[in-house]
Amino acid sequence: MIADFDYQFxxxxxxxxxxxxxxxxxxxxxxxxxxxxxxxLNFAQGALxxxxxxxxxxxxxxxxxxxxxxxxxxxxxxxIGIAIERTVLRPLxxxxxxxxxxxxxxxxxxxxxxxxxxxxxxxxxLDLGIEDVPLEVGGVLISQFDIFAAVVAAGMVLLLSLFxxxxxxxxxxxxxADDQFAALAVGLRLPLIWATVWAAAGLxxxxxxxxxxxxxxxxxxxxxxxxxxxxxxxxxxxxxILGAIVGGLLIGASEKLAxxxxxxxxxxxxxxxxxxxxxxxxxxxxxxxxxGQKLVERV
Amino acid sequence: MxxxxxxxxxxxxxxxxxxxxxxxxxxxxxxxxxxxxxxFEAILLPFLALSLxxxxxxxxxxxxxxxxxGSAAFMAAGAFAAYNFYLRVEGLPLIGxxxxxxxxxxxxxxxxxxxxxxLKGFYLAVSTLAAQFFxxxxxxxxxxxxxxxxxxxIDAPKLLISGFAxxxxxxxxxxxxxxxxxxxxxxxxxxxxxxxxxxxAIRDNETAARIIGIPVLKTKLLAFAISSFIIGVAxxxxxxxxxxxxxxxxxxxxxxxQILFIIIIGGLASIRGxxxxxxxxxxxxxxxxxxxxFLLGDVFDSGVLDMSQRIVLGALIILFLILExxxxxxxxxxxRRRLLFAWQST
Numbered sequence: 215m216i217a218d219f220d221y222q223f224x225x226x227x228x229x230x231x232x233x234x235x236x237x238x239x240x241x242x243x244x245x246x247x248x249x250x251x252x253x254x255l256n257f258a259q260g261a262l263x264x265x266x267x268x269x270x271x272x273x274x275x276x277x278x279x280x281x282x283x284x285x286x287x288x289x290x291x292x293x294i295g296i297a298i299e300r301t302v303l304r305p306l307x308x309x310x311x312x313x314x315x316x317x318x319x320x321x322x323x324x325x326x327x328x329x330x331x332x333x334x335x336x337x338x339x340l341d342l343g344i345e346d347v348p349l350e351v352g353g354v355l356i357s358q359f360d361i362f363a364a365v366v367a368a369g370m371v372l373l374l375s376l377f378x379x380x381x382x383x384x385x386x387x388x389x390x391a392d393d394q395f396a397a398l399a400v401g402l403r404l405p406l407i408w409a410t411v412w413a414a415a416g417l418x419x420x421x422x423x424x425x426x427x428x429x430x431x432x433x434x435x436x437x438x439x440x441x442x443x444x445x446x447x448x449x450x451x452x453x454x455i456l457g458a459i460v461g462g463l464l465i466g467a468s469e470k471l472a473x474x475x476x477x478x479x480x481x482x483x484x485x486x487x488x489x490x491x492x493x494x495x496x497x498x499x500x501x502x503x504x505x506g507q508k509l510v511e512r513v
Numbered sequence: 514m515x516x517x518x519x520x521x522x523x524x525x526x527x528x529x530x531x532x533x534x535x536x537x538x539x540x541x542x543x544x545x546x547x548x549x550x551x552x553f554e555a556i557l558l559p560f561l562a563l564s565l566x567x568x569x570x571x572x573x574x575x576x577x578x579x580x581x582x583g584s585a586a587f588m589a590a591g592a593f594a595a596y597n598f599y600l601r602v603e604g605l606p607l608i609g610x611x612x613x614x615x616x617x618x619x620x621x622x623x624x625x626x627x628x629x630x631x632l633k634g635f636y637l638a639v640s641t642l643a644a645q646f647f648x649x650x651x652x653x654x655x656x657x658x659x660x661x662x663x664x665x666x667i668d669a670p671k672l673l674i675s676g677f678a679x680x681x682x683x684x685x686x687x688x689x690x691x692x693x694x695x696x697x698x699x700x701x702x703x704x705x706x707x708x709x710x711x712x713x714a715i716r717d718n719e720t721a722a723r724i725i726g727i728p729v730l731k732t733k734l735l736a737f738a739i740s741s742f743i744i745g746v747a748x749x750x751x752x753x754x755x756x757x758x759x760x761x762x763x764x765x766x767x768x769x770x771q772i773l774f775i776i777i778i779g780g781l782a783s784i785r786g787x788x789x790x791x792x793x794x795x796x797x798x799x800x801x802x803x804x805x806x807f808l809l810g811d812v813f814d815s816g817v818l819d820m821s822q823r824i825v826l827g828a829l830i831i832l833f834l835i836l837e838x839x840x841x842x843x844x845x846x847x848x849r850r851r852l853l854f855a856w857q858s859t
Contacts, residue, residue: 323827
């Protein structure tokens with residue numbers, strides 16, 4: 215078994231895994247944005263992703279040009295962000311984080327239901343104009359689409375980091391994340407900041423929704439990609455964008471490798487839970503995660 | 514504070530046991546005589562199973578403060594364990610296999626509760642999802658669990674206890690009612706015991722609980738074990754008495770959320786709350802489909818119904834969290850107090 219170990223195949227699996235990990239990271243970043251600024255684990259991120267992708271596809275199918283559909287969907291996501299801040303977050307200010315989490319669980323039901331009530335439940339194909347032809351790099355086959363996704367993810371992370379570092383509103387995000395009361399005391403407008411954060415999360419959901427939608431088809435199961443992002447978050451820490459990236463890569467790679475090399479011993483199909491086990495084992499050894507702040511609710 | 518209590522103390526206070534006893538007398542004596550089979554099959558049986566699951570989760574989440582998103586996994590574990598014990602162990606009575614199934618669910622609960630020793634809050638909630646996916650995967654993957662049945666769906670055995678068969682809708686209702694009553698009574702005793710107080714202490718302040726000498730780790734695992742035992746038995750009721758088939762698909766993530774919603778809507782840290790919540794969760798979709806069909810006619814097909822159910826359910830959760838964080842129980846108590854007071858002052 216060891217003697218005829220196929221390195222090229224191994225690397226192919228590894229690279230494929232890393233690139234699919236990027237797709238997980240894309241979803242995870244949306245969670246991190248909201249957690250960083252409001253301390254809420256936003257379970258509705260998957261529903262937002264579904265809503266964004268479904269709205270975009272339905273607009274395009276009704277003859278709206280690509281760019282216009284993109285802008286319109288983003289505008290709708292911003293409106294949803296503001297509506298959520300008004301109706302859900304504001305009345306629940308200063309409630310324990312777990313209450314807010316349960317509220318986002320309810321929110322995800324509302325958004326999923328609304329998305330499908332408005333646009334229907336059928337599966338839509340989504341063509342972003344990128345051919346999914348494998349590319350040969352040094353004898354290793356890599357999906358072109360995956361590379362595109364990785365580039366988009368890298369661009370988004372760069373953009374977000376610049377935004378957090380250099381813009382006034384980005385700075386106030388960090389202030390709110392540090393200490394909500396102090397931020398309020400120096401006169402930062404919490405509602406405005408939260409609405410902006412949710413709009414940013416909506417943008418991330420839109421990008422992730424389009425990439426995942428092009429992969430899987432735009433349909434209800436799209437909202438289940440959150441379940442793929444959660445172990446990434448546990449591993450990387452809920453409050454670190456870098457953690458979301460590295461966690462995504464680790465989870466993606468180990469999941470693919472496990473599926474290929476040890477999956478057969480379990481009878482296959484282990485990807486539904488393997489990521490969780492990786493995250494849990496890691497946390498048992500190092501409870502603060504990869505990059506998470508130590509003071510977060512962990513022993 | 515004192516003013517409020519004084520105001521109501523003049524109302525006649527009945528002994529605490531009166532209400533449950535009257536309720537049980539009604540459930541045993543009157544309901545079987547007047548209920549239609551629709552009432553039993555579509556409302557009372559799922560209500561009883563989900564209430565029991567809610568009681569189980571409430572012990573873990575409401576009292577001990579550990580949020581779990583994997584309840585359906587423990588229901589599935591209980592249902593499949595009971596089925597396999599009954600099938601494979603010669604001469605084991607049904608009650609025996611139900612108790613053993615609860616113990617299996619409790620053991621699985623302890624294993625998946627281990628992360629709670631190091632993780633809290635969201636991290637723990639997410640890690641309980643591991644139980645959800647792993648158990649569901651194992652039950653679908655290994656056909657041994659479903660006795661190599663091709664479809665993975667198996668008929669539940671007859672409810673036979675010392676020669677007496679609980680047949681028909683009424684029989685299964687009485688069986689479920691009995692199991693649920695016994696376990697609820699035990700759960701009620703538990704939460705008012707030293708152990709129950711320990712759970713609450715850990716929920717409210719873990720460090721303080723440790724300082725006053727509560728063995729935190731042991732107590733947390735105990736909470737997981739007891740909660741999973743009850744949820745496991747609820748799974749048996751769900752599969753054996755309500756659905757009469759045992760299949761992994763019914764115990765998916767949505768079911769786990771449903772049970773969590775039951776205790777949020779009903780009231781966290783309240784045994785009664787689970788029953789209030791379950792009643793709402795079971796009756797509300799039926800009512801909504803009747804109402805929708807009545808108001809909108811043909812437009813209201815099953816797809817629309819499904820979606821509007823999701824929307825209304827989600828909205829209910831948020832409304833309860835904002836307006837009545839203590840759930841239906843708090844609402845009920847307030848209404849009752851007001852009525853008693855109004856009755857007093859006339």
